[in-house]
Amino acid sequence: MFSGDQTEAKTNRVVGTYGYMSPEYASNGHFSVKSDAFSFAIINPSQSIRDGETLLISDGGSFELGFFSPGSSTNRYLGLWFTKSPQTVVWVANRDDPLSDRFGVLNITREGRLILYSRSSSIVWSTYYSRTAENPVAELLESGNLVVREANDDNPANFLWQSFDYPCDTMLPGMKLGINFVTRLESSVSSWKSSEDPARGEFSFLLDRNGYPQLVLKKGNKTVARAGSWNGIRFTAQTKSKPDSISTSEFVLNEKQGYFVFGNTSLGFPRLTLTPEAFTALI
Structure with missing residues (x-):
């Protein structure tokens, strides 16, 4: 497109990578003040x-x-x-x-x-x-x-x-739930208060460190559901395995950390979302 010391050019078509274009430029070649947002x-x-x-x-x-x-x-x-x-x-x-x-x-x-x-x-x-x-x-x-x-x-x-x-209310592939015993950093998922308020709601999904670590769903300080212990393939409370879901994830426990790693990306971007109604949805 450019030659010599040329620094600009005019074309008769949209030029560039669509993933980095603003919608108005990708669709009709027009720029706006927001066009740099996609660069x-x-x-x-x-x-x-x-x-x-x-x-x-x-x-x-x-x-x-x-x-x-x-x-x-x-x-x-x-x-x-x-x-x-x-x-x-x-x-x-x-x-x-x-x-x-x-x-x-x-x-x-x-x-x-x-x-x-x-x-x-x-x-x-x-x-x-x-x-x-x-x-x-x-x-x-x-x-x-x-x-x-x-x-x-x-x-x-x-x-x-x-x-x-x-994490907030959603886990993406590669996210961890658990605790680093060295840094004391603890990661958990908590629901939004409502669909219009992302503040921490009353439900949380976390790794319970009492006894053998397992994932639990809590309402406030009360445990309302448990995923069971990890058997090397899935959590025992799960009745069957589902490919590319929570059952194919990873669980790690050693002297430095204990954590659950969610999913993988072979199906795109599956996610685990804790809704304000405490429905844990795997999408």
Whole structure:
């Protein structure tokens, strides 16, 4: 398309990769102020995610990170959803602290900390980091995992922070439920209060460490259901195995950690969702 020192060109057709195009450009070749939202999966300290202006999109185009309002609510949240199904939100950063307007901004600091600011520049939500980064970036992976890492290091073992360690109401393949006995980090799933309020509801799904660890469903502090112990193939409370579901997942227990790893991706993106009514849906 370009030759010599040429820096721009005019074409008679839409040019580019569709997974990274804004809808108005992909459909009719027209640009808007939101067109840049579809151009990157990574941000650095010089960039921001602004409500109504920009989105972070995974490399393969399966997931988007941006601002949304659930249902008829006017509150604004920073969340993650399926690109093909924006109403299917799988993770919310500020689930307990909504924004009241459309002026939210997400930044990554030079130390490697994600910070969500309100219109008044007050901190609404932020991440914890165990060590200071040298050249940090935030990236939305094709798995649906939002990570903070060094720009030149994409080894998962070296991630500075990742959303997969902090589930909301949904588990995606690769997410863990359990506890790290060294760092004391505990991961569990909790329902939304309602379909229009992603704040922590009364139901939770977690790894019970009393006795031999097993997955339990709780209402408040009361256990209402158990998955049974792990027999190496599935949890014993399951009557039969289902391919590519909870039964084919992994369970790990040692002196450093105990956790359950959900599913795999051979059927696309199966997910486990804990609804406000405590219905655990495998989709």
